Amino acid sequence: MSINRVNISGNLTRDPEIRATQAGTSILTFGVAVNDRRRNPQTGEWEDYPNYIDCVVFGNRAEPLSRFLSKGTKVAVEGKLRWSQWERDGQKRSKIEVIVDEVEFLSPRQGQGQGGQGGYQPQSGYQPQGGYQLQVQQAPAYAAPQPNNYAPQPAVQAPPSADVYDEDIPF
Secondary structure (H helix, E strand, O other): OOOOOEEEEEEEOOOOEEEEOOOOOEEEEEEEEEEEEEEOOOOOOEEEEEEEEEEEEEHHHHHHHHOOOOOOOEEEEEEEEEEEEEEEOOEEEEEEEEEEEEEEEOOOOOOOOOOOOOOOOOOOOOOOOOOOOOOOOOOOOEOOOOOOOOOOOOOEOOOOOOOOOHHHOOO
């Protein structure tokens, strides 16, 4: 048995490029820089060494996703690895890339029209303040129908809404 899953987080190294196959399938490509920390043998200091990972998104998600990505955007990517090889000018070449299943945005958008091909219109009620804001809404009370041989139960109440801050999260 083998497992082919990868999770990386880093910054986009370039603006994403979108293209389409002859059959009309959209393909979005972008690169993510992921740092590795190693001790410098001469100085003994820890240093960051970047790794540049190519990522590919296929299908209907490619075009809408391209509007929200731009160079420098911090993202977390989940997917699988794919190795490909080809020959160019008589030389064999190969590469490993991530076929993306999920993308999570880790940095806030700073305004409309920044990078990408279109502007982001926030939903009403969304107030970015240096990052993403979690909004908790209280659910309405709900009482499920009861069978005849049971006493009616009181409606379940949702907990009161609370502000959640990054410092409150234990991990």
